[in-house]
Amino acid sequence: MRFWNDRKNRAIIYQLLSLIAVMALGLFFYSNTKANLEKQNIATGFHFFNRVAGFEISESLIEYNSEDSYLRALKVGVLNTLKVSIIGNILAVILGVFIGVCRLSKNWPLAKLAQGYIETIRNIPLLLQLFFWYALFTEILPGVRQALNPMPGVYLSNRGVMLPSLEYNPVFFYMGVSVIFTIILGYFLKRYAKKVQDQSGKQFPHVLYTVLVLLFLPLLIWLVGGMPLEFNLPKLQGFNFSGGVSISPEFISLLLGLVLYTSAFIAEIVRSGIQSVKKGQEEAAKALGLKSYLVLTLVILPQALRVIIPPLTSQLLNLTKNSSLAVAIAYPDFVNIANTTMNQTGQAIELISLIILVYLSFSLLTSLFMNWFNKKMALVER
Amino acid sequence: MKAKIRWAKDNLFKGYFNSALSIFLITFFAWAFYNFFNWLVIDSVLLGDADACRQASGACLAFIVDKTRFIFFGFYPETEIWRPIIAIFIFFIITFYSRLKSRWNRRLLYNWMYCGLVIWLLMRGGYFGLVKVETHNWGGLPLTLMLAVVGMIFSYPIGIFLALGRQSKLPLIKYLCVAYIELIRGVPLISMLFMSSVMMPLFLPEGYSPDKLMRAQVAIIMFISAYMAEVVRGGLQAIPRGQYEAADAMGLTYWQKMRLVILPQALKIVIPPTVNTAIGMFKDTSLVIIIALFDLMYTTKASMQDSNWLGFSVEAYLFVALIYFVFCNMISRMGRLFEKEFR
Numbered sequence: 001m002r003f004w005n006d007r008k009n010r011a012i013i014y015q016l017l018s019l020i021a022v023m024a025l026g027l028f029f030y031s032n033t034k035a036n037l038e039k040q041n042i043a044t045g046f047h048f049f050n051r052v053a054g055f056e057i058s059e060s061l062i063e064y065n066s067e068d069s070y071l072r073a074l075k076v077g078v079l080n081t082l083k084v085s086i087i088g089n090i091l092a093v094i095l096g097v098f099i100g101v102c103r104l105s106k107n108w109p110l111a112k113l114a115q116g117y118i119e120t121i122r123n124i125p126l127l128l129q130l131f132f133w134y135a136l137f138t139e140i141l142p143g144v145r146q147a148l149n150p151m152p153g154v155y156l157s158n159r160g161v162m163l164p165s166l167e168y169n170p171v172f173f174y175m176g177v178s179v180i181f182t183i184i185l186g187y188f189l190k191r192y193a194k195k196v197q198d199q200s201g202k203q204f205p206h207v208l209y210t211v212l213v214l215l216f217l218p219l220l221i222w223l224v225g226g227m228p229l230e231f232n233l234p235k236l237q238g239f240n241f242s243g244g245v246s247i248s249p250e251f252i253s254l255l256l257g258l259v260l261y262t263s264a265f266i267a268e269i270v271r272s273g274i275q276s277v278k279k280g281q282e283e284a285a286k287a288l289g290l291k292s293y294l295v296l297t298l299v300i301l302p303q304a305l306r307v308i309i310p311p312l313t314s315q316l317l318n319l320t321k322n323s324s325l326a327v328a329i330a331y332p333d334f335v336n337i338a339n340t341t342m343n344q345t346g347q348a349i350e351l352i353s354l355i356i357l358v359y360l361s362f363s364l365l366t367s368l369f370m371n372w373f374n375k376k377m378a379l380v381e382r
Numbered sequence: 383m384k385a386k387i388r389w390a391k392d393n394l395f396k397g398y399f400n401s402a403l404s405i406f407l408i409t410f411f412a413w414a415f416y417n418f419f420n421w422l423v424i425d426s427v428l429l430g431d432a433d434a435c436r437q438a439s440g441a442c443l444a445f446i447v448d449k450t451r452f453i454f455f456g457f458y459p460e461t462e463i464w465r466p467i468i469a470i471f472i473f474f475i476i477t478f479y480s481r482l483k484s485r486w487n488r489r490l491l492y493n494w495m496y497c498g499l500v501i502w503l504l505m506r507g508g509y510f511g512l513v514k515v516e517t518h519n520w521g522g523l524p525l526t527l528m529l530a531v532v533g534m535i536f537s538y539p540i541g542i543f544l545a546l547g548r549q550s551k552l553p554l555i556k557y558l559c560v561a562y563i564e565l566i567r568g569v570p571l572i573s574m575l576f577m578s579s580v581m582m583p584l585f586l587p588e589g590y591s592p593d594k595l596m597r598a599q600v601a602i603i604m605f606i607s608a609y610m611a612e613v614v615r616g617g618l619q620a621i622p623r624g625q626y627e628a629a630d631a632m633g634l635t636y637w638q639k640m641r642l643v644i645l646p647q648a649l650k651i652v653i654p655p656t657v658n659t660a661i662g663m664f665k666d667t668s669l670v671i672i673i674a675l676f677d678l679m680y681t682t683k684a685s686m687q688d689s690n691w692l693g694f695s696v697e698a699y700l701f702v703a704l705i706y707f708v709f710c711n712m713i714s715r716m717g718r719l720f721e722k723e724f725r
Contacts, residue, residue, distance in 0.1 A: 015554040022558060029585040036584045107400050108393035109407035123710035124703045125665035128679060132703075135695045324570040328672055335572055348580040352573060360568040 033349070040346070048345045049074075055340055057332045059248050070341055077337035078358060084251065084333065085320040085362070088258045092319055093312070095259060096266025103271045114267065121264035127325055129261055133253035134329040141249075144236065153233045153244070161247045162234035171225030175218040182217055186210035250331035254323065262319045266312060273308035274300070313370035320362050334358055432691050445694040446701050449685040453702065456521015456676040462513060466524040469501040473527065481716070483723040517595045521676030523705070525595075529667040529677065533602045534660055540603065541610025542649075546640060548611065549618055559611070566608035571669055574601040579673040598670050606663050613655045617648030650724045657717030661710050668706075678702060 003009055037044060049071040056066050061079045064072060102114035121129075138158050142148065147157035153164035166172070186206070193206035222228075234244030277300050285299040286292075326333035335355060342351045394404040425440025428447065435442035446453075455466050476497045480490060505524065508514035520528075547559035566574070578601035583591040591597070621644055629639035649656075668679040676684075682702040686695045 011552050015552050018555055018558065032587050033584045036588060039588070106393065106396065107403055107407075109404050109411070113407060113411075120707070123661070123665075123707045123714075125668040125679070125706055127668045127671070128699065128703055128706065131679075131683070132696075132699045135699065139693070139695060321570040324572045325669070327572060335570065335576075339576060342576070342580060348584065352577050352581055355573045355576075356565070356569045359570060359573070360565070363568045 042346050044347075044349065046350055048341075048347055048350075051345075053341070054344070057337065058330075059251065059332060070345070073337050073341065074334070074354070077332060077334035080332055081320075081323055081326075081334040081358075081362075084254055084258070084323050084326070084331070088255055088262070088319050088323065089316050091255070091259045092262040092266060092315075095263035096315075097270050099263055100267035100270025100274070103267055104274060118264045118267050121260055122268075126257060126261045126322055127328055130253060130257040130325055130329055133256050134249065137249035137253050147236070153231065155234055155236075158249065159246070160249045161252055163245045163247065164231040164233045165245045167228075167230035167232055169225070169228035169230075171222060171228050174221050174225070178217045178221055179214065182210065182214045185213060248331075250326070250329055253329060254326050254331045254333075257325075258319050258322060261322070262315055265315050265318075269308055269311045269315065270304075273304040276307045277303045309370060309374045313367060313374075316370070317363050317366055320366065321359060324359075432694075435694065442691075442694045442697050445685075445691050445697055448691070449688070449698070452522070452685050453678070453681045453698075454522045455524065456681045457519045458515060458521060458524075459513065459519070462507070462515060465504045465507070465512070465515075466520075466522075469504045469524060470527065472497050472501055472504075473531070477716075481719055481723075483720075517593055518676075520595070522678055522681045525676060526664075526667050526678040529599060529602055529670065530660075530664045532599055533606055533663055533667070536603045537606040537610050537663075538656075540607040542614050542645070544607060544611035545614035545618060548615055563608045563611050566605055567612070571602075571605050571666055572672060574605045575669060575673050577601065594673065595675060598673060598675055602663070602667065602670075605666075606659065609659050609662075610656070613652050613659055614648065616655065617650075617652035618644065620651050621648055653717060653721050653724065657714055657720075660717075661713050664709060664713060665706065678705065 050069050052066075053068055053070045053073040054066050055073070057064055057073065057076050059080065060076045061083060062072075062076060064076050099114050099117060102110050103118065105111045105114070137160070141156055141158045144157045144159055147155040147162075149155055155162040189204075189206040189210055193204035196202055196204045232244055234246070281299055281303065282295060285295040290298065323333055324335040327336040327339060330336070338351045338355050342348055345351075395401040421440045423440075425438055426443050427435045427438045427440065428443045430444050432442075432445070435444055451460070451463065455463055458466055476494060479485065480494075503509060504512070505520065506515060506517075544559050544563060547555050548563065550556045550559070575598060578597040579594060582597050582600070592600075625643055625647065626639070629643040634642065667677060670677050671680045671683065674680070679702065682698050685691070686698050
């Protein structure tokens, strides 16, 4: 047999060739980059992290001013991206599930409305929707002095949305502790309920007890603590509002755009997931005498979720990645701040690698969480 | 008639809650439609200037009429506007002609190449007495279409190769492909576009870097290829093992097996997700506005900043949304047609 006709030899040669090609390409890029950077007098490396950033950031979860370092500015960006992605993902899932269920409704106008919503939203670029919402919030809404006041304490103006905030009181801290305590209690109650059912066949209503404790324990603490309830209402002072919580128009239009856009995709996923469960499954469960909520939670949902979760994961990741469109409407997310830093320092390679690294870790974290959830939800087959 | 009443009973008025909901929604539809119709048709200003628009309570269609040429063609010289129009027509005709599977042969491929060449020459000019128009003057719809169509034409085969590579038995090739696909899918398109505009000139020898439009096109191709690869992989995994084994048993080589047995079946299965990816890409071309290329979105934004016509952004956004909607719909219709053709 000739050398060339041996499959093993050919495999090695193919792989060697592709390795050489990739390495040659890398070397070519590397040498060019080095030459170009030397010509432009740009030093590589992350030394610029400690230099003063010198630009303001309009909103931030941590203390920041223009005297701080680039590293801190980038941290602000990461936190802002996380803020909009986490809130956005939660809202998008809720809205998406709701619309997906409406799409399957037996009520004809409701189903058509949901269908029209899905078709319209899915066929228009997200960027255009963001521009539209941003224009709505900054151009169409009146100025601060003529701010719309739909509810007491809520103001809508071209500076964003003003909401009343709760005055902090130590009692709230204990209420939060009690919620965490109840969740732990609920976990043990569930284990106890399973044990009781395994041993005696009797059902212990652990969900009911947990919900009751969850409702009444914080309420009790609140009552005992003297019912603190003081709102900090936004007030018009001069040219702007003071007090309360303000949500910037950038954040709210980005959030609105991302949530509406992603929810249309999630709705389609939910619809196909529910439709993938055969009608016989529901009928069989009913024939066994299960109550309707048990039919849903024990039979329909576990099967539908198996179909829903993998594409849902990629939609959640899409929302996180799409939040980078913030740069178009000047919301200071990570890509926006990295871009500003890039323009100021010229450290393109470091910053783009950083963007890739940050988004990859977001993707990995989301995937890990969703894989864990998927494993919990997946049917255990024989 | 009886059937209609029965339908209404089942779908609109089943129970008190359903009836109330139906009546509420239908009233809402009617109200919304009435207001929108008034705004768009009855109270709108079709001819006139910005002042006439500001006095009217309806839509300012005059703004759209005035800016249509700019939104569609950007900074392309006004006297040469017939060139992109003809180019778009050529593109539509060849696309429409290729809709039937029976016409897919080698000759059609050559025809596509000729058309591409003609469109390029027509748009670029510089020959046959045509004025030369540099790519940085291209804009609007031709640019958006070009980014999307060229992106699709290149990323489809690249995606197929990447998917094959990912399934390969050669470990090195497999991991190279996996690394590429996962890396690209993990980052947003914007970072790829920034990379194309900032990093790519650094990667290439000085003076050899292509213009910004070309670089953005490369970034889009690189980005979509990774998504295309995942779509194709879904198809490859859906083919039963027996097909692979039968092809091996016939003594086909790897490439024969893929070309004659596996890919024709796999690509057929994945037509719907392929169409979705194509629609996604068409929408994603709008992101090139961020690196300041004059696509449809940019020309729309730019016409809103005309100081004569300030304050009509809603009209402009709705207009461009309609354009995107129509094109996305056309792509999904074409997808359904292909599905029927290949069944």
